Amino acid sequence: MTDMATLEAELRISRLNLDYARCIDEDRLESWVDFFDGEEARYLIHPRENADAGLEGYWMYCRNKPMMRDRILALRKANIYNIHYDRHIVGGSQVVGVEDGVYDVRTSYCVIQTDVEGRSEVFSAGEYRDKVVLNGGGAKFREKIVVPDTFNIERPLAVPL
Amino acid sequence: MDGLESANAAARIAGPSGDFSRIPYHLYTDQSVFDLEQERIFRGPTWNYLGFETEVGEPGDYITGYVGTTPYVLTRDKDGALHAFVNRCAHRGVAVVRELRGNARNFTCIYHQWCYALNGDLIGVPMMKGMRGVGGYPEDFQVADHGLTRLRLATFSGIVFGTFSDETPPLEDYLGPAICARLKTVCGRPIKVTGYHRHTMRANWKLFVENTRDMYHAPMLHPFVSVFEIADAAMQATMEMSHRGGLNSILSGYKPTDADGGRPPPRQGKRIPLEEPDVAIGVPEFPDGLAISIISIFPSCLFTLPGNTFSVRQIRPKGVDEVETLYTWYAFEDDDDEMAERRRMQNNMFGPAGYVAMEDAEAMELIQQRISDAALEGRSLLEFGGRGTEDRIDHMLSEGALRAFWKGYCDIMGIEPGPAGAA
Structure with a gap:
């Protein structure tokens, strides 16, 4: 049985992931970094093939918040990619461990992309492996590792998952 | 296809203009061209x-891949x-090996449990003589006749190549001296694989x-390069296409060194700065200030080594x-932590999410979408930097x-180019 405190934490972290996903889907990418806690927070996309094999091979490696801001700056000012909508479908968040007030959390996600002529396809399905801190009323990611099962990707990966 | 049929198929394909400045779209869209490529290129006299070697470092290790559309398994025996x-069972054509990679003592097909050794020889067939006097294979059935189709192998600097043809020249002749020398430089110390990226493009x-x-x-x-002003204007560039009739090539970029032989201090763009410019700033680690190598080995691979991220x-x-x-992706076994982190950072530049790579997929897909409906009459225009071919070009402003x-x-397809400079 999961205790009430853990269930409450899971609800708050689920809400964090829903807000995070909506922020991306609504293209409010400048606010994306605000879901992370402190300048040292990390954001990685680690395709499952490599994660399972104990290899690095990250698709995106942001070791801190400045690198996350750079990623969005590049996306806005420089990078050219397919015109599309993203639609995240995010499952409930499950706490799998707690250490020093940092929750270790797993959440399934699926991103469906819709192209400029309105066709939709699954772009990426996988799991968020998050380290989350709860401060007062807010929840933030200390670390977010996206592990796509879809390790053979089609089309550019421009927008964070 | 026999030789004559194959030659006829090639003769039916209208080629590029004689100066190679016009490339007809059907070469990218016609199924018969694709089929002939499998035969003449990927199953032809090429090293793929x-x-x-380090990916199959231990006895029983195996990895899988493709030569053209043909699936293969690379193994190390005991x-x-x-x-x-x-990777196609000699019995019914089933994929014998289903995992991407692993370690095995032998390989058993799931369908009827034909069993193959690590070298592809057939070593076991269930119920070969039938049961209780009925069934089984004919008297003259020989297990030795039904091994898996083998590729001939050769290695260079820890890199394994394979060919289906007996006519393929020795590997070092095929690669040519310039590529051999460069591979010895960029794979010159023991390496380790640091990860894989798989990117599929509809092109x-x-x-x-x-x-x-x-x-x-x-x-x-x-535009990442110009927006963040990370290009090094002093970079000296060369393109060498002298070997294999232009099929293999090396693009090189050299950074000038300062008077002490060290590298100039990293530059940071002024117009829009990156907070962490180290994603784009490499430290030359090869002789002569060699900072970028793109080594294309026809038909199946290219080594890309910009800065300190290698694949x-x-x-x-x-x-x-x-x-x-x-x-x-690979790195050197003896990298220190600082170099490992440098490679990790610069990895952001390439791959499906690469700052200077993600656009390629989009451009190629936009081409394929548009040329498929103009395949019969359209052609690509390649006149930048002139017409015809050269062995070496000492700048980047050329196609x-x-x-x-x-x-x-x-040459390899047996396709006859048309008149030069056709409009």
Whole structure:
């Protein structure tokens, strides 16, 4: 049985992931970094093939918040990619461990992309492996590792998952 | 296809113009061209990249991949010898090996449990003599006749290549002295694989090949370089296309060194600064200030070494309008933590999410979408930097490496180029 405190934490972290996903889907990418806690927070996309094999091979490696801001700056000012909508479908968040007030959390996600002529396809399905801190009323990611099962990707990966 | 049929098929294909400045769209869209490529190129007299020796380091280790559309397994047997065979059961054509990689004592097909040794030899067939006097194989059935189709192997600097043809020249002759020398430099110490990226693009495989040899597009399609002012204007560049009739090529960029032989201090763009510019700033680690190498080994791979992030990409045509690329990222065994982190950072530049790479997939797919409905009459225009082919160009403002590729392509395919400079 999961205790009430853990269930409450899971609800708050689920809400964090829903807000995070909506922020991306609504293209409010400048606010994306605000879901992370402190300048040292990390954001990685680690395709499952490599994660399972104990290899690095990250698709995106942001070791801190400045690198996350750079990623969005590049996306806005420089990078050219397919015109599309993203639609995240995010499952409930499950706490799998707690250490020093940092929750270790797993959440399934699926991103469906819709192209400029309105066709939709699954772009990426996988799991968020998050380290989350709860401060007062807010929840933030200390670390977010996206592990796509879809390790053979089609089309550019421009927008964070 | 026999030799005559194959020659006839090639003769029916209208070629590029004689100066290789006009490339008809049907070469990227026609199924019969694709089929002939499998026969004449991928199963023809070419050495195809199969993997690194270190990926099959221990007895029983295996990895899988593709030569053109043909699936293969690369293995190391218990005596340490390397083997490669086609991953298609001699009985009913089932994929014998279903995992991407692993370690095995032998391989058993799931369908009727035919069992193969690590070298591809058939070593076991259930109920070969039937049961209780009924069934089984005919008297003259020989297990030795039904092994998996083998590839001939050769290695260079820890890189394993395979070929289906007996006519393929020795590997070092095939690669040529310039590429051999460069591979010895960039794979000159023990390496380790640090990860894989798989990126599938809905485009003909030759659009990908052209893109990797096209320096004209780099500052245009990839604005990251100019927006953040990370290009080094002092970089000296060369393109060498002298070997294999232009099919193999090396693009090189050299950073000037300062008076003490050290590198100039990293530059940071002033217009829009990056907070962490180290993603884009490499430290030369090879002689002569060699800072960028793109080594294209026809038909199946290219080594891309910009700055301190190294990969080889296996080119896997999936159909006339689809290509998968498998990046194998590698580093040196003796890297210190600082170098490992530098490579990790610069990895952001390449791959499906690469700051200077993600656009390539988009450009190639936009081409494929548009040329398929104009395949009969349309053609690509490759006149930047002149017409015809040259062995070496000492700048990047040319499509010369693409024209050289098409010259070599026509030779190996047996396609006759048309008149020069046709409009």
